[in-house]
Amino acid sequence: MTDIHALSGAYAVDALGDAERAQFEAHLVDCPACRAEVDSLRESAGLLADMSSTEPPAHLRGQVLASIHNVRPLPPQTPVAEEVSSPPARRRRWLPALAAAAAILTVIGVGVAVTQPWQDDSSQVEMTAAERVLNAPDARDVTLTFPDGAQATVTHSPREGRAVIVTADMPPAPDDKVYELWLIKPEGTTVPAGLMPKKADQTFLLEGDASDATAAAITVEPAGGSEQPTSEPIAVFDFTEQT
Amino acid sequence: MTPLRSVPSGDPSPGGTASAQLAALLNRAARGDEAAFAQLYDATSARLYGLVLRVVRDPSQAEEVIQEVYLEIWRTASRFDPDRGSAMGWLLTIGHRKAVDRVRSAESAHRRDTAYHQQNLPIDHDSTADEAHASLEATRVRAALEQLTEAQREAISLAYFGGYTHTEVATMLDLPVGTAKTRIRDGLIRLRDTMGVGQ
Numbered sequence: 001m002t003d004i005h006a007l008s009g010a011y012a013v014d015a016l017g018d019a020e021r022a023q024f025e026a027h028l029v030d031c032p033a034c035r036a037e038v039d040s041l042r043e044s045a046g047l048l049a050d051m052s053s054t055e056p057p058a059h060l061r062g063q064v065l066a067s068i069h070n071v072r073p074l075p076p077q078t079p080v081a082e083e084v085s086s087p088p089a090r091r092r093r094w095l096p097a098l099a100a101a102a103a104i105l106t107v108i109g110v111g112v113a114v115t116q117p118w119q120d121d122s123s124q125v126e127m128t129a130a131e132r133v134l135n136a137p138d139a140r141d142v143t144l145t146f147p148d149g150a151q152a153t154v155t156h157s158p159r160e161g162r163a164v165i166v167t168a169d170m171p172p173a174p175d176d177k178v179y180e181l182w183l184i185k186p187e188g189t190t191v192p193a194g195l196m197p198k199k200a201d202q203t204f205l206l207e208g209d210a211s212d213a214t215a216a217a218i219t220v221e222p223a224g225g226s227e228q229p230t231s232e233p234i235a236v237f238d239f240t241e242q243t
Numbered sequence: 244m245t246p247l248r249s250v251p252s253g254d255p256s257p258g259g260t261a262s263a264q265l266a267a268l269l270n271r272a273a274r275g276d277e278a279a280f281a282q283l284y285d286a287t288s289a290r291l292y293g294l295v296l297r298v299v300r301d302p303s304q305a306e307e308v309i310q311e312v313y314l315e316i317w318r319t320a321s322r323f324d325p326d327r328g329s330a331m332g333w334l335l336t337i338g339h340r341k342a343v344d345r346v347r348s349a350e351s352a353h354r355r356d357t358a359y360h361q362q363n364l365p366i367d368h369d370s371t372a373d374e375a376h377a378s379l380e381a382t383r384v385r386a387a388l389e390q391l392t393e394a395q396r397e398a399i400s401l402a403y404f405g406g407y408t409h410t411e412v413a414t415m416l417d418l419p420v421g422t423a424k425t426r427i428r429d430g431l432i433r434l435r436d437t438m439g440v441g442q
Contacts, residue, residue, distance in 0.1 A: 009428025010409040014343040015402035017410065039327045041428070044435035045403055046335040050381045052404070054293035060306055061288070065281055067310055068317040073273050076321040176344075 004147050008034050012041035018177065019232050022220045026171040027148040130205040133157045133164045142216075142237040154206075154216045154237040161211035165196070166203045173198070173220055180225045181206050182233075184215040195225045214239055261286075265330035266323070273320035280317060287331065291338040298342035298406045308345050312338045329440075339403070346406040387437040395430030398423050 007024045010016050016024060028035050133139060136157035143153040150170045156163045165181065173179050173196075181193040183206060193206040193216065206216060217233040219226075265286060271279035291312060296305040315337055323333050388396060394416075401412045402423075413423035 006424060006428060009431045010402065010424040012431060013399065013403045013427060014340050015407065015409045015412065015424070015427060017408050040435050040440065041431040042336050043328045043332040043440045044431050044438060045339070045399075046329075046332040047380075047384045047387075047434065047438060047440065048399070048403055049290050049294040049335050049339075050384050052293040052297045053289045053381075054296055055289050056292035056309060057302075057306065060292070060309060061281075061284060063306075064284060064288075064310055064313045065277065067314055068277065068280060071314060071318060073275055073320055074318050074322065076273070 005031070005034055005037075008037045009041055012038050013045050017231075018174070018220050019234055021174055022177070022234055023147070025174055026146055026150055029150075029169070029171040030148045129160075129162065130164045130203050133160045133162045133205070134166075134203075136160050140239070142239065144235050144237065146235075150200075152218070152235060152237075154239075156210060156213065156216070156237075156239050158211050161209050163193070163206040163210040163213065163216055164203060165206060165216070167196075167199075168201050170196075170200050170202075172200075176223050177220050178223055178225055179218050179234075180221040180229070182217045182219065182229060183208055183210050183213040184217060186212055186214050190217070190229060192225065192227065195221075262329045262331060265334075266325050269316075269320045269323050269330050269333075272317060273323075283316075284313060287334055290331070291334060294335060294338055295342040297404050298339070299345050304345060304349075305342075308341050309338075312341050315341065343406040383438065387434055390437050391430045391433055395426050395433070398426035399430045399434075402427050 004024060004027050007016060007020065011021065011024050024034075028038065134155050136159055138159045139155050139157045141153050141155050143151060145151050148169075148171065151168045152170065153166045154163055155166070163183065170179075178198075179196040181196060181204075183191045183193045185191060191208055193208050193210075194204070196202070196204055196218070210216075216237045216239070217229070218235045219229040219231050219233050221230060265283065268279045268283040268286070272283060288309070292305060292309055295308045295312065296302060299305050299308055312334075316334060319337075323330060327333075391399070397416065398409075398412055401407050401415060402409060405412075407415065409424040409427060410420055412418075412427075413420050416423065418426075
């Protein structure tokens with residue numbers, strides 16, 4: 001196994017490619033030692049800038065100060081993050097708990113609003129479609145665990161013709177980037193299957209017809225997504241290796 | 244695997260007073276204080292512009308990047324966490340990231356041609372350095388850099404000032420992939436421990 005800790009220096013000086021950066025940021029979420037190391041190495045790297053100090057052109061000052069005038073500073077980050085970084089024990093229980101809740105709700109016909117009270121109506125419809133996939137008799141799972149402990153499971157039901165991804169403790173994509181999902185067709189073509197909402201724990205129905213898909217993949221793409229992958233996948237879920 | 248070493252405790256970054264002043268200015272800027280932000284600009288723009296210019300090289304592009312950088316600083320000032328490092332370190336992190344994003348997205352044939360010049364740039368004698376900032380601090384940094392191996396200095400220089408990925412650095416220096424990231428990390432750790440920065 002490559003030692004992901006060893007990327008701390010390259011990360012501190014922005015010398016990782018997009019995929020590695022996403023991977024390492026995922027790792028940072030769960031590794032306080034690496035976070036402390038990155039902070040301290042960034043601090044040392046910053047010292048190098050002392051040696052290239054150069055006065056900017058005078059007109060730049062006015063432009064900078066004019067440009068901020070109409071921009072609202074962001075509020076401080078409030079500790080919502082605690083909510084999403086669940087301890088490992090909770091992570092492991094999460095999938096069965098959801099499945100159980102889904103089964104009960106299907107029987108009594110209440111819908112998913114009980115377990116996902118923050119979802120709006122349109123996503124309730126999607127959750128129901130997602131649950132059909134999760135509960136389909138031919139549904140099969142592929143689970144991948146990332147080095148930092150984040151988990152993603154893609155459930156594929158050829159009969160429903162759809163696939164669903166369930167993530168746990170998934171760190172956010174880097175700034176200005178998104179996680180884009182893809183379906184791989186038997187002839188090898190890659191079809192966009194949607195952009196993952198920025199949530200650590202979620203159930204997301206892949207867009208598009210997955211009935212004959214042989215795999216799903218996740219790549220890191222520029223904000224807004226791409227028509228075709230522009231980077232190596234950070235995860236590939238091979239449906240032909242399902243158990 | 245190289246075991247992680249514990250970060251030395253005690254002495255925070257040098258120049259504590261100036262650093263506290265910058266942190267206070269950032270704090271006021273986070274509350275929308277434009278005058279404080281102007282002071283912050285005056286205190287930091289030479290270091291940020293110098294760094295960005297060194298990475299992107301083209302002065303007009305450097306100006307564009309600097310505008311983005313200060314806008315980002317203004318927007319996200321409330322996210323600065325003094326427990327994680329100095330205010331200047333935080334500003335430079337934002338500046339460096341934007342500069343690197345710029346050169347990566349604007350990667351051109353011309354830039355690739357300059358790679359070998361870049362490689363030979365000495366890290367420690369920059370004629371563009373402003374005299375006013377050729378301070379005791381810069382002298383200390385130069386002395387600390389002497390403690391690094393030539394190989395470490397070279398790798399750090401290509402990554403930090405060149406904006407290259409560790410994989411590109413490895414290729415440029417004819418190293419096996421994976422070697423450059425180790426040199427960068429080891430060099431930065433040595434620099435950190437010599438300078439006594441970090442938590």
